[in-house]
Amino acid sequence: MLENKEVQIRDPFILPVASEGKYYMYGSTDTNIWGKGTGFNVYVGDDLQRWEGPYPVFRPDSDFFSDTNFWAPEVYAYGDRYYMFATFRRKDNELLGTAVLAADSPLGPFKPHSEGPVTPESWSSLDGTLFIDEQGSPWMVFCHEWQQVADGEVCAMRLSDDLKGALGEPVVLFRASEAPWTTPYVAKRYPDQDNYVTDGPFLFRSSSNQLFMLWAGFIENKYALGIAKSSSGRITGPWVHEEQPLYRNDGGHGMIFRTLDGQLKLTIHAPNQTPDERPLFLNISDNGDAITLING
Template sequence: MVKSKDIQMRDPFIYVDRKKGRYYLYGSTDKDVWGKGTGFDVYTSSDLENWQGPIAAFRPDSDFYSEDNFWAPEVHEYKGYYYLFATFLVKATGKRGTAILKSDSLTGPFTPHSQNIVTPHDWFSLDGTLHIDDQGTPWMIFCQEWIQIGDGAICAVRLKDDLTEAEGEPITLFSASEAKWPTSFTKEEVNAHVNYVTDGPYIYKASNGELLMLWASFVKNVYAQGVSRSVSGLITGPWKHDADPLFTSDGGHGMLFHDLEGTLQLTLHAPNQTPEERPIFIKMEEKNGVLQKC
């Protein structure tokens, strides 16, 4: 068994198996996430503190189209199977994007399901997440990276019903600078832009039916977690941004889940420095769409 404080992980994601009374913890688990990718591991627990693992959930074969930057896996049940959305740096293009893998087990092995990445092949994209709208249509929400466009954006694209590829062109939901809380920065070795980061979108339907989006950026070079909300209640927005971030203690790329007792929990990684990053869990309350720590 291993404690949460001893698991080096970025971008944590929890799947709750209520039938078995188990939590499944996925994340960016390579020791050097900025370099060569070896795959993704999963840990299992009954209490969010003591974990069994790591269990190899995905290991690429020699023909896999990526060998670097294996990031931000998250697993969703859809039509009787488990689908893993994750970011990869594609060898053929030198650009990042989100691909979809599939398994009939939460512990894998997951194998490629989409033909390649499902984000645009000429974009730098990352952190795709699945959202099923009220009509049953699957969408992928993802980020177009600041290193390409300066002002990082969060986008949405419809997926085919079998999740093998995108259907139609992506739409931009908003740019990071539209929110009040993120701070801009410059990085001349990358581009000449004034830059804003968007990271790790996650969609959550509040108890009042409001559609919320968690996403991460930086406040004065410190990683932070913010919240936006769809004015229309649809994934296409328009989106209104909470003025203040939800978490400002050098952590982010979070998601929300109800634990086995029904308590709302936020998980994210903190701090944001490798190799110190760890998954942390914070009990939350949500009233009329407003999130706050317990």
């Protein structure tokens, strides 16, 4: 068994499985996620403190479209299967894209479901997350990478019901600089542009059915987590940003889930430096109109 302090992971994503009394924790699990990709692992536990594993849930075949930067897997029960949304760097144009994989079990093995990334081929796109709208239609919400557009974007794209592809062009929901809490990111590789980062969007409906989005950026070059609310209650917004970040202590890429006993939790990775990143679990409060941190 491993404790949280022993698990190196970025972008943690929790899938609770009530029938098993278990939590499945996925994330970017390569020791050096900035280099060659080996696949994704999962950790399994029942208390969010101790974990069995890691167990391999995805290993690429030799003809897979990527061999570098395997990032941010999110796993959802959808229909009668489990679907993984994950980011990879393409071999053909060296741009990032989010693809969909599928398996019959949370333990995998996950196999390619979409024909490569479903995000636009000419875009550098990452951190795709699944959202089901009020009509039951699936969408992918993802980031158009700041390295390509300077002012990182969060975009939404309608998916086919089988999750194999896009049904339309992406819609830009907002740009990072629109949030009052974020500041320019100083990057050595891009010194001549004003960089604003968007990372890790995640959608959550409050107890009063209001639609919130978590997303990560930077404050004075430290990783932080912000929150925005759709004033229409729909994925297309418009999106209104909170004045202050939800978490600013060099952690982010968060998601919200309900524990097996009904409590709301936020998980992020912190700090943001490899190889020190660890999963962090925080209590949150939902009063219907706002999402707030109870501790941390």
